[in-house]
Amino acid sequence: MKIKSMTAVFGKLTGQRLALAPGFNLIEAPNEGGKSTWAAFLKAMFYGIDTRDRDKKGYLADKNRYQPWSGAPMEGEITLEWQGRDVTIRRSPKGNTPFGTFEAVYTGTQEPVPGLTGADCGELLLGVGREVFERSAFLGQSGSLAIQSTPELERRIAALVSSGEEDVSYTQAEGRLKEWLNRRKVNKSVGRIPQLEGELAQVRASREELEQLTGALNALAAEERGLRRKKEALEAELSAHKRLAQRDLDRRFTQAKGELDRAQADLDALRKEQARFGPIPHKEELKRAQGELAYLKALEPEIKQGEEALAQAEAELEEARSAARDDRFPGQTVEEAAESVKKAEGEYAAARKNAGTWALMAKLVPVIGVLAAGGMAVLALAQGDGFSFPAVLTGILFLVFTLALGVFNHSQARRSRAWGDQVLDRFSVKTPEELKGVLEDYRARVAAADQAAQQVRLVREGLSDRQARRENSRKDLFDFVHSFAPEVKDLFGCSAALSRALNLGEREAVAHTRLEGAQRLYDALKAQGGRVEEPGAPEPEAPRRTMEETAALLGTAQADLERTGRALSMALGRQKAVGDPAALAARQEELEGELERRSQEYQAISTALTALKEANAQLQERFSPELNRRAGEYLARLTGEKYTSLSLNRELEASAAGAGDVLPRRSLFLSKGTVDQVYLAVRLAVYDLCLREHHVPLILDDALAAFDQERMERALDLLVELSREEQILFFTCQSREGAYLARTPGVERVALDS
Structure with missing residues (x-):
């Protein structure tokens, strides 16, 4: 069987296609370039995905680990040559089951391959079940090439030392007997x-x-x-x-x-x-009416008191008005009385002033006349004329005139004083200062009369209010009572x-x-x-x-x-x-x-x-001498004859020995690189005995990472030699394998896109 191409939507792969040659395929890619994903995809296409597997601490089940990163459904296709014809195998989801749908047809047609189903695809194409495939032809990336025994692998190897039947193993027989015993x-x-x-x-x-x-x-x-x-x-x-x-x-x-x-x-x-x-009516309305009746009865003495108070206030008002009457200010208000007093004060002051002026003139005019007459006489004597009669007569007349004028001024002064006294007599006072006292007394009596009038108004308004309330309450009360007792006439x-x-x-x-x-x-x-x-x-x-x-x-x-x-x-x-x-x-x-x-x-x-x-x-x-022999030959070639023999117990624990060693060395005492070489030899021996006749492709994913340069070259030479008959898919993240195989004929180098 030869794989020609693979197309995958699987993990990080989003529809990429990988074309393969019949012999040695050196597939190079850096870390995270998809090498292990392609290897896991190939195994999943042959044997499907175990949906019962569950995530554990530090471990992801394949159904979750390889879910497409793009979110697309998990699906894939492989084209391979089998029994002389090209066959195309396809897997896709079925509901929530990854790779649940399986299809196997002859390439280029829709003709199904007879007997090839999703359940037995790997076993029919490769000739072995998943457990043997994983422990022989499939060297996946796991950090170790060691092999653990399984009932299926044990049956295969047991056939080498028995009749060739693979139906039963010691482990199964022992388990069955222990089960019966338990x-x-x-x-x-x-x-x-x-x-x-x-x-x-x-x-x-x-x-x-x-x-x-x-x-x-x-x-x-x-x-x-x-x-x-x-x-x-x-x-x-x-x-x-x-x-x-x-x-x-x-x-x-x-x-x-x-x-x-x-x-x-x-x-x-x-x-x-x-x-x-x-x-x-309602009880509350009746009680309210009784309250109104009590209020009416209480109003009567208040109204009577108000009438008496009004009569007393009116009498006091009449008395105050009588007291406020003054003949000096007949019918005048306080303001008018004040004006009259002010006017009288002005008239008195003017009369006194005029009297003073007339009195001064009455004194000055005679003096002026005497002085003038004397002056005229002196002037006449000074002129030498003597006392002439005209001059004397003139002087006498002037003197008489001035004397008469003085008498007139004196009379006017007396008349002005009399007029001022008359002004004071109108107000029955002797001095102007008494006028202010008369005014203030009049003002007080008028204010008392006004206060008495205000009191009369207040008493009359209060009395009127009570009388109005009495009439209104009386009317409301009678209207209410007449609604159920129309015969009522009075308050009783x-x-x-x-x-x-x-x-x-x-x-x-x-x-x-x-x-x-x-x-x-x-x-x-x-x-x-x-x-x-x-x-x-x-x-x-x-x-x-x-x-x-x-x-x-x-x-x-x-x-x-x-x-x-x-x-x-x-x-x-x-x-x-x-x-x-x-x-x-x-x-x-x-x-x-x-x-x-x-x-x-x-x-x-x-x-x-x-x-x-x-x-x-x-x-x-006598456990499988043939397996030990073949594995020993492979180990001798890988180690340059340092280890020439290899022995395995039933649990496939290996021990290696050199030509001069007295006792074989268990794998626990060997270096990791040597242990990987021991188990690579074992896997190749198992492949020879169990899978070679089916020409199953060998898949190696960074299988030589722990090998030194010399042993790597020997391993590559061995694999190139095997690839002349078998297809080999060799995945690596290193450049040394490619450098060594650069000029080796029959090696197909494929570089994966990262």
Whole structure:
């Protein structure tokens, strides 16, 4: 079989295509370039993906690890040559199952390949199952090339030292015998024999328990019968108490019915009495009207006091106005009086000023005349004319004139003073200063009169307000009272009508309350089952205990009966659960027989397991010489003859020995590189023996990473030699393999895009 190409949507691969040659394919890529992903994709296309695998700490299941990074569905295609024809294999999702859909057709057609299915694809194409493939031709990136034994690989190798049949292995046979042995007995508590011993002990204990349960059931049944009789007697006594309670209830019910009838009759009588009047207003309105009536009565003395106060205020006003009248200021206001006083002060001041001026002139004019006459005489004498008559006459006339003028001025001064005195006399004062006192006195008397007038206005307004309120309240009160007592004429009638209405309302409210109370009592007693007492009914006999004592005893008896019933039911249930005595006896006999048979089987299987181990020990002495021989040859070539032989035990643990070594060295004592070379040799030997005939491609993913340069070159030479017959896919992240194989013919170098 040869792989020609692969196309994958798998992990980081998003539809990339990898074309392969028939021989040695050196596939180079750096870390994270997709090498391990291509190798895992190839294995998944052959064997599918285990959907039962789960993530663990430090480990991802393939179904999660290789989910396409792009988010696209996981799918892929491989074209290969098989049995002389090209075959195309496709896998894609089926619902949530990765690679759940499988298709295998001949390339270029839609003709299905017969017998090739998703379940057996790898085993049919490669000739081996997944476990053998992973331990031989598939050297994936795992950090170690070591091999672990599996039943399938063991069967393949066992065929080399037996008849060639691969149906059975020692591990499977040993496991089957141990499984049979464990089914019978693992230790003191696990296995069929301990189970039989335990069940037999339980059956015996159950038979003993049944005997004890029978006695307990008889005792519980007798106790239950006694408790039932006690309960029936207490129930009869409680029934008598209930009849007595019913009698008392009926009696109280009859009394309540009589009280209800009487309350209804009283209410009907009150309503009939009210029918003679108008509809009675609400109690609150009647009380408010009574308040208005009381207010009216309280207003009367207030109005009378107001009238008396008004008369007194008017008298005081008249007295104040009389006191405020002044002939000096007739009908004048205070402001006008002030103007009159101010004017009088001015007139007096002017008169006094004029009198002074006239008095001064009366004194100066005669003096001037005398001086003038004397001056004229002196002037005449100075001129030498003497005292001429004209001059004398002129002087005398001038003197007389000045004297007459002085007399006139003196008269005018006296008249001005008289006028000033007249101004003061009008106000009955002697001096101007007294005028201000007269004005202030007038001002005070006018203010008192004004205050008395203001008081009269206030008293009159208060009286008018009370009189208006009295009239309005009186009208409202009469309108209200006339709505239910139109015959009322005065306030006394209003008071009587209001009292009567309130009395009727209160009596009706009391009657209503009484009726409602009687109705509630009647309804409550009726709800309790009260009936009208029948006259002459016989009196029930009263029990010796109270109803509470009887009820308490009945509750205790009921609880005891229930407890006994539960115990009886549990005993019956336990008896039923334990089983029928005859069936238990039969089961005991059956178990004893089976226990004896299983004990004999246990001894036989133990003997067979011992014999199998002895046979296996003999087989291990000649375990697969061919596998050891071929692996030793490969190891000698890889190590340059340093190690010339190799031996494996059944668990495929390897030991290597050189030409001069006395004892082989276990792989635990070798370096990692040498261990990888040992197990590469083992894998190639297993490949030769198990897969070579099917021409399965060898897949190596960084398998030579731990090899030194010399041993790497030997390994590459060996692989190139094998590639002449088999297809090899060699993935590497290093350049040394490519450098060494650069001129080697038949090597196809492929560089992956990172």
